[in-house]
Amino acid sequence: MDLNVSGEKLYQCGEEIRRVLNLYSMENTSDTPDFILAAYLLDCLQAFAKATKRREEWYGRFPDKAPFVEPS
Secondary structure (H helix, E strand, O other), rough: OOOOOOOHHHHHHHHHHHHHOOOHHOOOOOOOOOOHHHHHHHHHHHHHHHHHHHHHHHHOOOOOOOOEEOOO
């Protein structure tokens, strides 16, 4: 299951997250490179999108396109 965005848009989002993490030195606490944290946050968005889609299906709501998720 993927976020419902193009590869380029996903890349740009990851770069922007990385830039903001670096701008505020958020990577220093964990001593983890900003690009790894950015990838982790994108993975969290993907997991949330999957959970949201499953929740909607469980409640019997089948939207044409769940938030952030490509229909599978």
